[in-house]
Amino acid sequence: MWSVIFGSFLSYSPETRVFSATGVPEITIMSPSGESVFTNSKVEFTGKISDDLSPPDKLLIKVFEHTTDSDQAIDITNGGQLTLTPNDQFATFSYLKDFSEGVHNVTFIVTDGDGLSSTSAQTFTVELSETAEQTTNTSKTSLTQTSVEKTESQLMVVTPEVNSLTAGEIGQRPYMSNMFLIPRGAEGEYNPDKVPNNYLPADDMTRVPLDSQILLDIRSVLPFNPTQPLITFFGDSTGKEKLVKTFALPGGITSYIYIFTPEKENLDPSKAYYVYLNPNELIPRLLKFTTVSNNYENYQFDADKGNVDREKDYIHGPYSVVTNTCSFCHSTHNATSQILEGGKYGTVSGTNNLCMACHDGTNGTPELESNYATNKHNQVPDVSCTSCHDPHNPGTKENPNSLHTTYKKASTATGQVNDFSLCFTCHNKDENANIQQYYQNETFTSQSGHNITATSDSGSKLNGQFPCAECHETHGSSNIKMLRTNLGNVKIEDPKLLFESKSVNWDALDERNFCLKCHNNSTAIFGKASTFKDKNAVGEQISGHQTEDKQSCASCHGGTSQSFIESAHAPKRGIHVTIP
The missing domain is CATH 2.70.50 (Coagulation Factor XIII; Chain A, domain 1)
Incomplete structure (x- = not known):
């Protein structure tokens, strides 16, 4: 569905604007009109973009097409010819592309440097005559x-x-x-x-x-x-x-x-x-x-099967073919729990202990990272490995870790709430820190400094909130809140530059230390430098941004709540108080 890719973009307004706040870019399609019918394959769009705060040459246009056989919108920007002509207050653009015969649904997105976006959608039909279709087929060039x-x-x-x-x-x-x-x-x-x-x-x-x-x-x-x-x-x-x-x-x-x-x-x-x-x-x-273990090196994806189950998966099924593998984890007569835990490899009570009977590197299985002992998930009642993983699912190339639902990282995430539904299965309640609201509630997403559109030369599809894995280690870390030590996606050789928290409770020093690991005017996240300015546009020093300051980032960027949870997941932008 469209909302999977564009989130609140297409559900908020029937017009071209997403947010009503000042400074949000605008886009207007001038031609063709909606529901047009074309008798040739080449279709040209013309339009205008503008923004109150950004010069037109700093705005980015993307074009997506939604097909009936997929829930995913496809980025077709580079498949056509996009021309941008800047003027003083606005820019005009044209987009020319060959389309196949049939009905097409396309959406144009304009984004400013802060990641604020607006959209305009068009539906049109291509009805080729026999002569036109032959000409189109002969003119196409392959790679x-x-x-x-x-x-x-x-x-x-x-x-x-x-x-x-x-x-x-x-x-x-x-x-x-x-x-x-x-x-x-x-x-x-x-x-x-x-x-x-x-x-x-x-x-x-x-x-x-x-x-x-x-x-x-x-x-x-x-x-x-x-x-x-x-x-x-x-x-x-x-x-x-x-x-x-x-x-x-x-x-x-x-x-x-x-x-x-x-x-x-x-x-x-x-x-x-x-x-x-x-x-x-x-x-x-x-x-x-x-990598695979030595014991199970032969149990791989069949090359001609694509994204289907691992038919020869020896431990995790499929059990209709290899039913005797149930005895590795379960015992009919000697079990110690209601789910009959206590098979050949599961001799210790408790779901997590059952998994770790193998996933500690023994029995030829991949070893879980050494941070398992610091995984805060293990300390929450009724939360176990099976809360995220399905041990009876042998996995596919699309879901190799047998997750119950979607969990995307930088390579595939678009930044919409559905990308991280695995995390929000739990992190959508007050007692578990309601993080989902920062990805779903437009009040937060519209003002979030972590709601960005990745530059097209980053190779990322991100056009929304940061992936959870940019900051958190899923299986635990040595830091508070399972935060990564190596931030910014650059290998850090100097241990002094790693992020390390010593406190039990999150405090202002932890927060500043964490934020400044990326906000240092040099680290590039999704192609954009993470800035930290000590002076504003007119040269005035910014309160809290001086070297000697110990002020919490949340005191300015935590919104009305002034909480570290809000400042980390949806930091309010541009809230700078100058030093008198």
């Missing part, structure tokens, strides 16, 4: 693949002519579009249009084959020739990366395909690997995956 060879002296790359308008739209920095875990030697099968079934998405994937290597799809409108490795940290090992091919994409964009091969012949079994992108070459990202 152009170019082989490349890297020598010690030079990198031979065929680079398409850069379209300056497209370049201005998607940004000047190269970005990672995709990262996959693939079998060694399978890189020749990759095509941006169709990903092979035996490729695994890297982020949060489990039971990854030990002979895997990493494929990186880097997109850029300018020639890309990195001077440093693209991966800065990969577990505790190193590897080699190599450019293997390029693809010329529509709009003057080039897809550079790199392969990163670990120096070891195989990855270590039952291990969590963390992959950081080099912030000097790309906008920083962090991805994590876990």
Whole structure:
């Protein structure tokens, strides 16, 4: 549904504005009129954008299409030709694209630098005559693949002519579009249009084959020739990366395909690997995956099955095929609980202890991170591993961790409330800190400094509130509130720069320390620098922003409640009091 992608955008108003606050950008489609019918495939939209506070060349336009066979809206911005012409107080734009025959629903979104957005939707129909359809089919061009060879002296790359308008739209920095875990030697099968079934998405994937290597799809409108490795940290090992091919994409964009091969012949079994992108070459990202154990190396996704159950999953089903696996965790005659806990591997009472009988690294299973003991979820009554995970679900490539419902991270999150429904199963009540309201209530989302639209050259789809995993470690951390020590998606080598909280209760010092780990005028989150200014626009010093200040961030950015919960999840923007 539209609300899954755009949240309150499309449900708030039938007009083009989302919020009524001053300073929100506006967008108007001037042509074509709604419900138009076209007899050729090329459709051109024209319109106008403006904003009270931002110059028109600082506004970002995105175009999405909603199809009847999917609940997900598709970003089609780069599939057409977008032209922006700034004026003093506004900018006009045109968007030209080939559409297939049938009814189309498209939405234009304009976003300012603070992440405030407005939308305008159009429905139209393409009815091609037989002659027009033949012309369209013969004029379409497919992706152009170019082989490349890297020598010690030079990198031979065929680079398409850069379209300056497209370049201005998607940004000047190269970005990672995709990262996959693939079998060694399978890189020749990759095509941006169709990903092979035996490729695994890297982020949060489990039971990854030990002979895997990493494929990186880097997109850029300018020639890309990195001077440093693209991966800065990969577990505790190193590897080699190599450019293997390029693809010329529509709009003057080039897809550079790199392969990163670990120096070891195989990855270590039952291990969590963390992959950081080099912030000097790309906008920083962090991805994590876990390898399969030695005992169950053969129980993998069948290459031709796509996103279906692991038919050969030995421990977690499917039980219609391997019913004797029930005895690993359950015992019919010797159980110690109502759910018959106490099988071969579950000899200790308690759901969490039952899971940890294996997930402590024994019995050949992937070891849960060492932070398990500090997982605050374990200290809440009636909360256990099965509150989030379904032990009877063997998992799929789309849901490898067998989660009950949706939990998205930076790679896939759009920032809407449905992306984090797993967290909000519990965190939607006062006694559990009602965090859902900061993602759902328009009063909070409209003024939230953490409600942003990622820059298009970040490779992220975020257009809303921060993903929970940007700040929290799901399985526990050494910090209060399960907060991450390594913030900002950049690998931090100096332990003094990590975030560490010593107090039992959250206080002003903890809050300032936490916020300033990102708000330091240099850390880029989703392509945007996290600012912290000591002076306002007219040069006056801002109260609470001086080095010697000990003031809580929530005292200004916590809204009417002045609470750390509000200042962290929906910080009120622009509430700056100057020093007399």
